[in-house]
Amino acid sequence: MKRSIVTGGAGFIGSNLVRRLLAEGHQVEVIDNLVTGNRANLEDLGHHVELHQVNICDFEAILPIVAGADRVFHLAALPSVPKSIANPVPSHEFNINGTFSVYRAAAEGRVKRLVYAASSSAYGDTEILPKVETMAPRPKSPYAVQKLLGEYYASVFHECFGLETVSLRFFNVFGPRQDPNSVYSGVLSLFMKCLIERKAPVIYGDGEQSRDFTFVEDVASLLIKAAETPGVAGRVFNAGNGNRYTLNETWGLLQKIEGVSIPAGYGPPRNGDVRHSQADTTAAVRDLGHAPQYSFEEGLRATLDWYKKDHERRLALVSA
Numbered sequence: 001m002k003r004s005i006v007t008g009g010a011g012f013i014g015s016n017l018v019r020r021l022l023a024e025g026h027q028v029e030v031i032d033n034l035v036t037g038n039r040a041n042l043e044d045l046g047h048h049v050e051l052h053q054v055n056i057c058d059f060e061a062i063l064p065i066v067a068g069a070d071r072v073f074h075l076a077a078l079p080s081v082p083k084s085i086a087n088p089v090p091s092h093e094f095n096i097n098g099t100f101s102v103y104r105a106a107a108e109g110r111v112k113r114l115v116y117a118a119s120s121s122a123y124g125d126t127e128i129l130p131k132v133e134t135m136a137p138r139p140k141s142p143y144a145v146q147k148l149l150g151e152y153y154a155s156v157f158h159e160c161f162g163l164e165t166v167s168l169r170f171f172n173v174f175g176p177r178q179d180p181n182s183v184y185s186g187v188l189s190l191f192m193k194c195l196i197e198r199k200a201p202v203i204y205g206d207g208e209q210s211r212d213f214t215f216v217e218d219v220a221s222l223l224i225k226a227a228e229t230p231g232v233a234g235r236v237f238n239a240g241n242g243n244r245y246t247l248n249e250t251w252g253l254l255q256k257i258e259g260v261s262i263p264a265g266y267g268p269p270r271n272g273d274v275r276h277s278q279a280d281t282t283a284a285v286r287d288l289g290h291a292p293q294y295s296f297e298e299g300l301r302a303t304l305d306w307y308k309k310d311h312e313r314r315l316a317l318v319s320a
């Protein structure tokens with residue numbers, strides 16, 4: 001049985017990945033300090049997953065957990081562009097120093113492979129779409145720089161210390177368990193909450209900015225492929241879907257699915273936001289066997305379904 005460690009495993013993407021790893025027969029342990037994650041994301045898994053409530057910056061604490069693991073999926077981070085601008089110190093500390101600490105523990109602990117959650121924000125605004133891995137990065141925010149540095153360190157740990165690493169540049173990931181309760185939450189989780197509560201979302205800018213929305217199940221599949229495929233250590237891959245939808249189109253599609261009409265409100269554009277985002281998935285398809293299974297609409301329907309059930313569950317808890 002393979003032993004896999006998921007840093008950030010109590011968060012949105014991490015908790016979905018944990019479920020997939022368990023389904024594939026891995027022994028799974030999570031390192032998470034619950035700064036943005038939530039124990040409830042793992043609650044139904046009971047004793048099948050062990051949660052170590054530890055800060056990844058604490059090298060001495062994470063070394064014994066990580067040592068000897070077959071796989072480390074490094075997803076722990078403060079994952080927000082606006083948060084990194086409003087308050088850059090904690091995101092620098094966690095995303096750079098924490099990442100270094102995880103790589104160091106994985107190298108010293110002789111981990112067989114580490115997969116890193118990189119970010120499409122590294123591209124910044126490019127003239128050319130889709131964005132391909134060979135383009136020069138142009139980060140526009142502290143968060144984007146931090147995530148890019150994590151990629152550089154991943155390939156350097158491979159070159160210099162023999163740790164097998166693969167970086168996946170996630171585009172906009174959406175799906176069940178994405179926290180909609182912060183101003184820094186991902187746009188689709190906020191849209192879901194607004195739709196269920198029949199409230200108008202606030203779109204920052206004119207809504208014509210576009211994103212390559214990727215369903216979390218497809219991301220979990222790719223993370224596992226990146227961990228298992230031989231001959232790809234040291235490399236960086238786009239992990240998007242290859243499509244793009246504007247925020248206006250997306251809110252329109254959600255209203256259509258739900259059969260409602262709720263015009264969005266608009267606010268000023270946000271500093272650090274990229275205008276358009278779309279992945280060239282050629283390398284991931286060719287070299288990792290990336291094969292997204294969900295169309296955008298299928299992903300939206302599955303996600304909305306989950307948020308509705310979660311909403312009902314919360315209402316039942318309050319009235320109990």
Ligand SMILES: NC(=O)c1ccc[n+]([C@@H]2O[C@H](COP(=O)([O-])OP(=O)(O)OC[C@H]3O[C@@H](n4cnc5c(N)ncnc54)[C@H](O)[C@@H]3O)[C@@H](O)[C@H]2O)c1
Pocket residue numbers: 007008009010011012013014031032033034035036037038054055056057074075076077078079094098117118119120147169170171172173174179186
């Ligand atoms: N969601 C996206 O669209 C997206 C896009 C690009 C990249 N990413 C990357 O994917 C990863 C997961 O993102 P997510 O959307 O699931 O976010 P999330 O906030 O739901 O998950 C991050 C998890 O990391 C944990 N964490 C943060 N700092 C920590 C620390 N110092 N020590 C231990 N645990 C810590 C949090 O508690 C949380 O559970 C992040 O690395 C993020 O940068 C996400």
